[in-house]
Amino acid sequence: MRLLLILSATALVGQSANVVLEDSNWRADIQPSTLAAVGRTADGKTLPISAGLAALGAAKNLQQSAQSASWDLPTAQIHVAARMEKGRLFVEIASARPGEFTWPLIRADPQQRAIILPRGEGFYVPVHEARWRGFVSDHPFQTMEDLSMPLWGIDYGSHSLTYILTNPLDNSLSFAPDGDGLCSRLTHQFPRNDFTTSYGLMIVPGGDSPVEPARILRQWLLDRGEFVTLQEKLSKLPDLEKLFGAAHIYLWADGVLDAEDVRDWPALVEALRHPRTAGAHRVVSLFPVVVWHALVVDTPSAYLKAELIAGLNAVLRRRDLFRAAIWPPGSLPTSVRGIAENAGSRPGADIVRLNACLLSASFPGLLVGPNEFGSGISPKMIRRLQDAGFDRLWLGVPDLDVLRQLPETALAAKRAGYLFAAYDSYHSIHPPGAPRTWETAQFDRALYDEGSIVNADGHRDRGFQSVGSHLSSLAAISYVHRRVNSWMEEFGFNSYFVDCDATGELFANYSPRFPQTKRLDLQLRLERLAWIRDTFHVVIGSEVGASFAAPVIHFGHGMMTPGFGWGDPLLHDAKSPYFVGNYYPAGAPAVFFRQTVLPRKYQDTFFDPRYRLPLYQAAFHDSIVTTHHWLEPSTKFSNVLAVNELLELLYAVPPLYHLNLAELAKRRQELQTHYAFFSPNYRKLALLPLSHFAILTPDRLVQETEFGSEAQIIANFGDAPYVYQGHPVPPAGILLVWEKSGKLETYLSQYANRRAPAGSDDPQRGTLRRRPG
Numbered sequence: 001m002r003l004l005l006i007l008s009a010t011a012l013v014g015q016s017a018n019v020v021l022e023d024s025n026w027r028a029d030i031q032p033s034t035l036a037a038v039g040r041t042a043d044g045k046t047l048p049i050s051a052g053l054a055a056l057g058a059a060k061n062l063q064q065s066a067q068s069a070s071w072d073l074p075t076a077q078i079h080v081a082a083r084m085e086k087g088r089l090f091v092e093i094a095s096a097r098p099g100e101f102t103w104p105l106i107r108a109d110p111q112q113r114a115i116i117l118p119r120g121e122g123f124y125v126p127v128h129e130a131r132w133r134g135f136v137s138d139h140p141f142q143t144m145e146d147l148s149m150p151l152w153g154i155d156y157g158s159h160s161l162t163y164i165l166t167n168p169l170d171n172s173l174s175f176a177p178d179g180d181g182l183c184s185r186l187t188h189q190f191p192r193n194d195f196t197t198s199y200g201l202m203i204v205p206g207g208d209s210p211v212e213p214a215r216i217l218r219q220w221l222l223d224r225g226e227f228v229t230l231q232e233k234l235s236k237l238p239d240l241e242k243l244f245g246a247a248h249i250y251l252w253a254d255g256v257l258d259a260e261d262v263r264d265w266p267a268l269v270e271a272l273r274h275p276r277t278a279g280a281h282r283v284v285s286l287f288p289v290v291v292w293h294a295l296v297v298d299t300p301s302a303y304l305k306a307e308l309i310a311g312l313n314a315v316l317r318r319r320d321l322f323r324a325a326i327w328p329p330g331s332l333p334t335s336v337r338g339i340a341e342n343a344g345s346r347p348g349a350d351i352v353r354l355n356a357c358l359l360s361a362s363f364p365g366l367l368v369g370p371n372e373f374g375s376g377i378s379p380k381m382i383r384r385l386q387d388a389g390f391d392r393l394w395l396g397v398p399d400l401d402v403l404r405q406l407p408e409t410a411l412a413a414k415r416a417g418y419l420f421a422a423y424d425s426y427h428s429i430h431p432p433g434a435p436r437t438w439e440t441a442q443f444d445r446a447l448y449d450e451g452s453i454v455n456a457d458g459h460r461d462r463g464f465q466s467v468g469s470h471l472s473s474l475a476a477i478s479y480v481h482r483r484v485n486s487w488m489e490e491f492g493f494n495s496y497f498v499d500c501d502a503t504g505e506l507f508a509n510y511s512p513r514f515p516q517t518k519r520l521d522l523q524l525r526l527e528r529l530a531w532i533r534d535t536f537h538v539v540i541g542s543e544v545g546a547s548f549a550a551p552v553i554h555f556g557h558g559m560m561t562p563g564f565g566w567g568d569p570l571l572h573d574a575k576s577p578y579f580v581g582n583y584y585p586a587g588a589p590a591v592f593f594r595q596t597v598l599p600r601k602y603q604d605t606f607f608d609p610r611y612r613l614p615l616y617q618a619a620f621h622d623s624i625v626t627t628h629h630w631l632e633p634s635t636k637f638s639n640v641l642a643v644n645e646l647l648e649l650l651y652a653v654p655p656l657y658h659l660n661l662a663e664l665a666k667r668r669q670e671l672q673t674h675y676a677f678f679s680p681n682y683r684k685l686a687l688l689p690l691s692h693f694a695i696l697t698p699d700r701l702v703q704e705t706e707f708g709s710e711a712q713i714i715a716n717f718g719d720a721p722y723v724y725q726g727h728p729v730p731p732a733g734i735l736l737v738w739e740k741s742g743k744l745e746t747y748l749s750q751y752a753n754r755r756a757p758a759g760s761d762d763p764q765r766g767t768l769r770r771r772p773g
Contacts, residue, residue: 017032017062018030018031018032019031019032019062019064019069019071019082021067021068021069021082021083021084021089022084023067023084023086023087024042024087025041025042025087025205026039026040026041026042026047026087026205027039027040028049028082028084028089028203030049030069030082030091031052032059032062032069032071032073032080033056033057033058033059033073034052034053034054034056035050035052035053035056035080035103035104036050036051036052036053037049037050037091037104039089039161039203039205041159041205045156045158045159045205047156047159047161047205048106048107048109049089049104049106049161049203050103050104050105050106051104051105051106051107053102053103053105055075055076056073056075056076056078057073057074057075057076058073058074058075059071059072059073060072060073060074067083067084067085068081068082068083068084069081069082069083070082076101077095077096077097078093078094078095078096078101079093079094079095079096079198080092080093081094086223087204087205088202088203088204088220089202089203089204090166090200090201090202090203091103091200091201091203092166092198092199092200093188093198093199093200094196094198095190095195095198097190097195098190098191098192098195099189099190099195100187100188100189100190101187101188101190101199102185102186102187102188103186104163104185104186104201105183105184105185106154106183106184106185107178107183108127108178108179108180108181108182108183109156109181111156111157112127112154112155112156112181112182113126113127113155113156113157114126114127114154114155114210115127115136115152115153115154115155115175115182115184116152116153116154116155116160116162116210116211116212116213116613116615117136117141117147117152118147118148118149118151118152118213118214118615118616119141119146119147119148119562120148120558120559120560120561120562120606120616121148121559121560121612121613121614121615121616121617121651122148122211122214122612122613122614122615122616123605123611123612123613124155124210124610124611124612124613125182125611126611127180127181127182128180128181131604131605132605132611133175133177133181133182135605136175136182137174137175137176137177137182140172140173140174140187141172141173141174142171142172142504143165143168143171143172143173143186144168144169144171144504144505144506144518144546144548145503145504145505145506146504147173147504147546148544148545148546148547148559148562148615148616149213149214149217149546149547149615149616149619150164150165150168150171150547150548151163151164151165151213151214151216151217152173152184152213153206153212153213154184155208155210157208158207158208159205159206159207159208160205160206160207160208160209160212160213161203161204161205161206162203162204162205162206162212162213162216162217163186163201163202163203164201164202164203164204164213164216164217164220165186165199165200165201166199166200166201166202167188167197167198167199167200168504168548169197169199169506169518169519169522170188170189170190170191170194170199170518171186171187171188171189171199172186172187172189173185173186174186174187186201191456191508191517191518192456193456193508193510193515193517194508194517194518194519197519202220204216209693209694210613210693210695211613211614211615211618211690211693213615214615214616214618214619215618215619217547217619218618218619218620218689221619226551227551227623228550228551228623229622229623229687230244230554230622230623230624230625230686230687231622231687233554234687237533237537237539237554239419239494239537239538239539240539240554242392242394242417242418242419242539243392243394243419243539243554243555243625243686244392244625244682244683244686244687245392245654245678245679245680245681245682245683245686246392246393246394246418246419246654246679247390247392247393247394247654247655247656247657247671247674247675247678247679248393248394248396248555248557248627248654248655248656248657249385249393249394249395249396249656249657249658249659250395250396250397250398250423250592250630250656250657250658250659251376251377251381251395251396251397251659251660252376252377252398252399252586252587252588252589252592252593252658252659252660253375253376253377253378253381253399253402253587253660254309254310254313254375254402254585254586254587254588255309255310255312255313255314255316255317255375255402255405255587256313256316256352256356256373256374256375256378256402256405256406257309257312257313257316257356257359257367257373257375258309258373258374258375258376258378258380258660258661258662259305259306259309259662260661260662261367261368261372261373261374262305262309262366262367263365263366263367263368264365264366265300265305266300267366268308268363268366268367269295269300269304269308271363271366272284272295272308273295277362278325278326279326279327279358279361279362280362280363282321282323282326282362283312283315283321283358283359283362283363286314286315286318286320286321287311287314287315288310288311288314290307290311291307291308291310291311291314294307294308294311295308306585309587310585310586310587312359315355315359316352316355316356316359316405317348317351317352317355317405318351318355319351321354321355321358322354322355322358327358327361348404348405349404349405349406349407349408352405352406353370356370356371356373357370374406374661375402375587375660375661376587376659376660376661376663376664377397377399377402377403377406377409378406378409379406379408379409379412380661381409381659381660381661381664382409382412382413382416382418383412384661384664385416385418385664386416388664388668388671388672389672389675389676390671390672390675391416391417391679392417392418392679392683393418393419394418394419394421394495394539394555394654395413395418395419395420395421396421396422396423396497397420397421397422397423398423399586400422400439400487400491401439403491404490407490407491410491410492410493411492414492414494419494419495419539420493420494420495421493421494421495421496421497421538421539421541422487422491422493422495422496422497423440423497423499424440424483424484424487424496424497424498424499425440425441425498425499425500426440426471426473426476426479426480426498426500426501426528427441427463427464427470427471427499427500427501427505428440428441428463428464428467428468428469428470428471429441429443429447429448429451429452429463429468429469429470429471430442430448430463430467430468431445431448431468432444432445432448434467434468436465436467437467437468440499441463441467441468443471443479447471447475447476447479448468448469450475450511450513450514451471451472451475451476451513451514452468452469452470452471452472452511453469453470453471453472453507453509453511454509454510454511455510456508456510458510461507470507472507472509472511472514472516473507473516473520473521473524473525473528474509474514474515474516474520474521474524475513475514477524477528480528480531481531484496484532484535484536488536493536493538494538494539495538495539495540495541496532496533496536496538496539496540496541497540497541497542497557498528498529498532498540498541498542498543499542499543500542500543501525501526501528501529501542501543501549502525502529502542502543502544502545502546502548502549502553502556503542503543503544503546503558504544504546504548506518506521506522506525507521508521509521522548526548526549526552529542529549529552529553530552533552533553533554539554539555540552540553540554540555541553541554541555541556541557542556542557543556543557543558543629544556544557544558544559544562544626544629545557545558545559545624545626547616547619547620549624550620550623550624551623553624554624554625555624555625555626555627556624556625556626556627557626557627557628557629557630557656558626558628558629558630559616559626559627559628559653560626560627560628560647560648560651560653561606561628561629561632561644562606562629563629563631563632564602564606564632565602570599571599577597578596578597578598578599579594579596580594580596580631580636581593581594581596587660588660588662588663589658591631592630592631592633592658593658593660593663595635595636595637595638596636596637596638597637597638597639598637598639598640603637603639603640607637607640607643607644608643609643609646609647609700609701609703609715609717610699610700610701610717611700612647613693614650614651614690614693614705617651617652617653617690617705618690618693621651621652621688621689621690621707622686622687622688622689622690622708625653625654625686626653627648627653627654627655627656628655628656630656630658633655633656633657633658634648634655634656634657634674635657635667635670641749641751642732642749642751642752643717645674645749645750645751646715646716646717646732646734646749647715648678649677649678649713649715649734649747650703650705650713650715650734651690651705652681652682652685652686652690652705652707652713654678654682655671655674655678657671670750673750674750677734677745677747681711681736681745684710684711685707685710685711688707688708688710688711689707689708690705690706690707691706691707691708691709692704692705692706693705693706696714696722696724697718697722699718701716701717701718702714702715702716702717702718702722702724702729703715703717704724709739710738710739710740711736711737711738711739712736712737712739713734713735713736713737714729714734714735714737715729715733715734716729716730716731716732716733716734716735717732718731719731719732724737725737727744729746730746730748731752732748732749732751732752733746733747733748733749733752734746734747734748734749
């Protein structure tokens, strides 16, 4: 039952029998029957904690000591407990029934300047700006799924007030325009299968730093012994050092053969159209129909090349390519005769090795040698990365099908000193043989029938992109062990990425076979991440890397640029000038590879440096390495390239890219330029906390971070030069100061003078803002 809470017409001032809790830092006055609360700091600053609520009824059973109090609200069937402890006000609310309860409710106030919101890295939300009021009022923020940390703060000028949820589950934080300011409220859901669990907040006054809420959370976790540093994690897993200073790259390929493995395209097209040998006839006869259609194209266009490479790679994977009547075993190289004789029973890699020899023999002189075949997932790619000077990389492989054909890639990557990771997921489950599916969502019929999430209404829920269902973490346990053991035995990864587990999207399951609360789902997700980490001694990561997962995992993808615009036609309509791309072709999915322009409405919120905050880094920089979501890699949006690059360097977080051989050739110098500055410096910064953040100019375009009293980084997002302690910081530039040695390093964004391409709605250079006057 929903508990409808309305603003009380009665103000706190003048109420009798208030609960007063105080210590040397501040004092909190709470009116028990309305839960109206106000704080007063030691220096006399008044801070509203919550407005009063009606329909709660009279307070009963009030018990109070010097530092704590508790009481009942029988009409609302609510029990409230409050205490003051080391300058922190704790309020805990329990319910006797399922339903909703809203508290605190914070009205707009003339003192308020901004909301400090940990959406991704963090936003500074000016309460008097219409665009920001609209942005945060668009929909409620689920405190686990939408916020990177279970907190928010309010900037009151010389002071701030931080609200930290002691139970981050089943809460929504909503905002609404209130005059020319913002009203905010927290609503907790007491779910039917877990309503006896209370929710609560820790409320703490602080200084005027825009990252004060993150620092308060960090100190609280440290005091409780719940903060795990990267140094502690490194002591248990020496391989973790390879992550420090590493760029993050997802590798893509559609098979073993790459377009560059063709020596003579016109001659190959001719040989495929008019095969003259039995071997060539055999190859062409096995082409998929779509490749046959592409062969009618007159010239070797990019489309034709892509289709022919896809067709040849499909042939390379076939177990029935070899026929002794066409390729007599005696005519084959000695090294592959044994493979040919056992072609029907050998593993996939041997089949591909044999077929590569057959393919090369069928078109002599038109392809490179079979031992030189290689695409974006191959030893060739590893060599190219080494040759480009990348000595530390995290490499993720979303397509294990290609890796199975060239399993030696894993060994080559590890020998190069790289972290080489599987991409796994236990988020969705699809019925066997579903037309729209992906490998990690395929298990078996029994698990699909019994292990899918069932909603409170008794209906099976719908999975990602409305395909299949979401998978119960409880039901999945044995399947996780089976798959991970199999993949580790097959490939020997030294890193592992599990999608979705660290996002905060959790599921209550009302299935009678596998009942689970969200709390249990959270526990099981963390347990499986820790099991993979500790069983196989791998560097473990997950999507986003929200605060609850920071003690367990080593890295997260999705913090620096969180996902946005889901379902927005501006981004997902193929006719839109801002279209992000489709999930194909397989070797270079456009959604990852296509560079596009970001619409102004997203540019002004997600990439306006004046209102970005390194909140997450201020709390967890020396605990977990985080970067972008793979749908918003570093170079995805052409009109925010400079801002994105400067933010990465200011916050000391790694870039994330998607590469195949062609993309590496295209972006090699671009990636090298960033890596040459970022990688050697971040190796030193990785273990240091982000100890200070400041806005240095009134227009907020020059910002400073400090890391453990060791280094200062100044970023100039403007178009005018800035002088920091006598040292110039160029427009679109970075100044790095090593405090002990006095060494200075300067970096100028390589995108500083790049204008947005046609179709952009922001003509300003590199999205950097000019200073007034």
